[in-house]
Amino acid sequence: MGTAQGNNLPRIKISNQAAIRRMVYHYGPITRGALSENLGLTMPTITTNINSMITGDIIREVGFAEEGGALGRRVRLLDIVPESRYFLGVEMRGTLRSLCVTDYRGNIVWSKLDDTPFHEYEENIASTAEIVREAIGQCGVPLEKVMGLGVCLPGLVDSSRGVLVKHPGYGWADRDVAGDLRRLSGYAGPILVENNACARAFAAQLFRRELLNQVPSFAYMFVSAGIACPLIYNFVQDYGVLVGRGEAGHMVLDPSGPECICGNHGCLEAYSSDRTVIARCEEAMHLGEAPILREICGGRTPTISQIVEAQERGETGIAHVIRTAINSLGVVIANIENFAWPDLILIEAGLFTSQENRESLLEVVHRNLYTGTNLDTHFEFIMPDPFSGALGGAAIAVRNDLETYIE
Numbered sequence: 001m002g003t004a005q006g007n008n009l010p011r012i013k014i015s016n017q018a019a020i021r022r023m024v025y026h027y028g029p030i031t032r033g034a035l036s037e038n039l040g041l042t043m044p045t046i047t048t049n050i051n052s053m054i055t056g057d058i059i060r061e062v063g064f065a066e067e068g069g070a071l072g073r074r075v076r077l078l079d080i081v082p083e084s085r086y087f088l089g090v091e092m093r094g095t096l097r098s099l100c101v102t103d104y105r106g107n108i109v110w111s112k113l114d115d116t117p118f119h120e121y122e123e124n125i126a127s128t129a130e131i132v133r134e135a136i137g138q139c140g141v142p143l144e145k146v147m148g149l150g151v152c153l154p155g156l157v158d159s160s161r162g163v164l165v166k167h168p169g170y171g172w173a174d175r176d177v178a179g180d181l182r183r184l185s186g187y188a189g190p191i192l193v194e195n196n197a198c199a200r201a202f203a204a205q206l207f208r209r210e211l212l213n214q215v216p217s218f219a220y221m222f223v224s225a226g227i228a229c230p231l232i233y234n235f236v237q238d239y240g241v242l243v244g245r246g247e248a249g250h251m252v253l254d255p256s257g258p259e260c261i262c263g264n265h266g267c268l269e270a271y272s273s274d275r276t277v278i279a280r281c282e283e284a285m286h287l288g289e290a291p292i293l294r295e296i297c298g299g300r301t302p303t304i305s306q307i308v309e310a311q312e313r314g315e316t317g318i319a320h321v322i323r324t325a326i327n328s329l330g331v332v333i334a335n336i337e338n339f340a341w342p343d344l345i346l347i348e349a350g351l352f353t354s355q356e357n358r359e360s361l362l363e364v365v366h367r368n369l370y371t372g373t374n375l376d377t378h379f380e381f382i383m384p385d386p387f388s389g390a391l392g393g394a395a396i397a398v399r400n401d402l403e404t405y406i407e
């Protein structure tokens, strides 16, 4: 520990408070002693900060823990107060906009989904802003308790500036998402912008502690129209560090393969993204090779869930499309595991609502793992949920709040 100098005392005060609150958030219920030990801060520093956060109703005492030693002394446990702060989370996609209002722990208290497709940025952001205004007016949470708005969207995002750099799928580029949303919605609090796969990974890390069980590292393979697989490390004092943004969708599997939306050839997305799977199944349908699918979707562009339904009803004409998608994805997941060796890989993709597809994927993954790594590896499937992205938005707003000093 460095020595506190007069001119940097406020910064130390700020960083101590944020560090204590983050540790209570990530590891609570936790004792004052454990906070002191893990953070290397003195008990008086812990006590002063905790007292002020208890007074501010951000942290509370939640029962007792047995402390070691012959006397078996009982000490108070501390945890975050979930209803002390609320957050708005939004996902903007061409096909839908979803919003949720959550408490500090990610419990959803209000939500709204609009699935009108808006592929033009201006229409999409205007509709998103409208939903934000509606949420603020109707969610029942006082505005002064809403501590931030997190927006996530597909594509390459510069989260430090709140800007969407590029989305090849929609043709959106250089869009000041945070600025536009502030102007259109009138929301004056912090606005954070992140890629929608990274945001989902943060939601898992913050809000699904039972699933992650405080693993030191995990990757989040998210398959939708595109594909991404961000990688997160959980260090004790610096929880939730994004070490790889994971543009796995553009890993090249075969340079002489089919053209990808990015302009390269043989990227994973050209085999396994929902966009590709849907286009190939629609092609099979128009060639008369997929009568069951045609009946299910009425001859219109099918959705992934309709494709899975057709598959489960024995549609053979689309089997090769699904097999190719699963094989390519399985190879990439194995490569990610071989390369980065995360403790857990979460997989969210519409194709894996089917048990058969989950088993096929894991079979391909295990076949391609470097010998020995598979024993330490765990794979978990996350069922697609229209609000998982909005929850990711709320998570990035919570992350921002955990860095902020509270007077």
Ligand SMILES: [Zn+2]
Residues within 6 Å of the ligand: 249, 250, 260, 261, 262, 263, 264, 267, 268, 269
């Ligand atoms: Zn590509």
